[in-house]
Amino acid sequence: MAATPDPRKRILTGVRPTGALHLGHYVGALENWIRLQREYECFFLIADYQVSDYADDFQRVRDSIFEVALDWLAVGLDPEGSHFLIESGVPEHAELTQWLSWWVPLGMLERNPTLKAEMADLELRHSVPVAFFNYPMMQVANILMPKAHLVPVGEDQLPHIELTREVARRFNRMFERQVFPEPEPLVGRIARLVGTDGDAKMSKSKNNAIFLGDDKETVLLKVRGMYTDPTRLRATDPGHVEGNPVFMYHDAFNPNEDEVNDLKERYVLGKVGDVEVKTKLAAALNAFLDPIRERRSYYEARPDLVREALHAGTSHARTVAQATMAEVRDAMRINYLG
């Protein structure tokens, strides 16, 4: 922790600890995080308060937190310049959530389509927990706590950023003080990466993901099984490149543009088989993943370094949170005892 304040603008971003990260996370978010981690002071948050689906299975949460931190280190996030933090390790998040919630009417949450969908799903199961209404407010508190200027997010999180901006404005106006900046969102290069099965979104639960931790052989097998162009029955049939997951991955992860263009040209003409396209994709993905695997091995052999990154980051974030809460209390004049 530096003794002098960090002069950089701040980023707050994060994930829920629901398991290992995959290629979709990389192009949708991590890539930006890595790119911006020098320019900004970054707070990378693991949102364990917000894990509704298995709040009764903390062993899984515990394992996932470690997995996420390991993934972050593996992709090259640097805990020396940035802060890896566990949400519940900064209980000020709950405190700020509580206060902010008085000024947000339910209707404001219901404008968020992602939330509406989740809510409908829970209602079907007759099991909306009270905390369900807190978690979007908790996300607001997460962002406002370090006074983040920029929030790299997935596309489906844009309404949350809008809500955060609205709450920041409301707080500043109500207490006549510019406590919180209005954060800007930053969507990743590929807002939503298709799954290996052609589904619109890569996700663990759909079993259509290539994980950052997959080994070479697993990647090869997953790529071989990928959905391509369903209208193309033989290698000599002309194929479609547009909307074809295999070529979307080539575009996203194969830095050899000549190779990709050549494959596309031949694919359209029916002059290349799926096997060649997929073998080259697997090779590109493996080349992309190799340095990630190398760093992962390094940290896997040194779990104390992973824990230390979480410990140091959470501890620093708590110091920052306490400073923010002191300002919040001062603005609200709830320092009743002086």
Add this chain to the structure above:
Amino acid sequence: MAATPDPRKRILTGVRPTGALHLGHYVGALENWIRLQREYECFFLIADYQVSDYADDFQRVRDSIFEVALDWLAVGLDPEGSHFLIESGVPEHAELTQWLSWWVPLGMLERNPTLKAEMADLELRHSVPVAFFNYPMMQVANILMPKAHLVPVGEDQLPHIELTREVARRFNRMFERQVFPEPEPLVGRIARLVGTDGDAKMSKSKNNAIFLGDDKETVLLKVRGMYTDPTRLRATDPGHVEGNPVFMYHDAFNPNEDEVNDLKERYVLGKVGDVEVKTKLAAALNAFLDPIRERRSYYEARPDLVREALHAGTSHARTVAQATMAEVRDAMRINYLG
């Protein structure tokens, strides 16, 4: 703060800081608090997180917190043996609220008629704040935090205690550890004191309250204006004692049973005027309030003692809360880094 743990069982109870306390508070709650404050280790809580109606007017909350503490000292609560605490001064309340909320479905809250009524009222105004769902969970967290065994409450709060017991059982069962005792409720001698206007409940907002801080003259004027038996037009008409607010107050506050019985007998026979009944009631109330006024004057002249009581109590409660949260985290196994 004692260096050795207090061996007494614990009480948690409190009020929202919505203004000065009145006779209804006394017979509904305070009387029990005073009676039990030696036998139990008492946590008297001022619930400033839960003030929805004027969350945008913290100056009023600030004033009310001081008023409530002054009222408590005036009635004889002893901050040496008990703890006066400000809810938001123990942010662990927000933290515990957050966790517990995952295991309480909305339906459980909706079973509470008091909440349902409040909710309906807010819906009419199209302004249900997100925090509305938190505050009942916050009350649960308030009670569980010091592991209270007994909760002296108003009658309308009984469903909240039932909810608290259910959450305690659920937590203990889920994490296979007896972290929280199931608290028992204790309703006051007079669950609900009628207002001076005959309304079912004395309350500040209905302008039918005699406050613990009212001076002699004010009490006399309020008693003179009291609603009595609407069927009795002249002092010589036979009157009704049952359901007559003036006699309800005599029963509650006049320790001279012979005088009360004599007045009742003559009232039923039409042999006493309202003036005599009311003058004697005012005298009894003023005799009851005199020692309270005396202590109030003492503390009014020494505001630092009031603040010190709040400061010491809140600080002690926070120590207790941190110990409870350590246990909660341990039971939930969310000491990820520990």
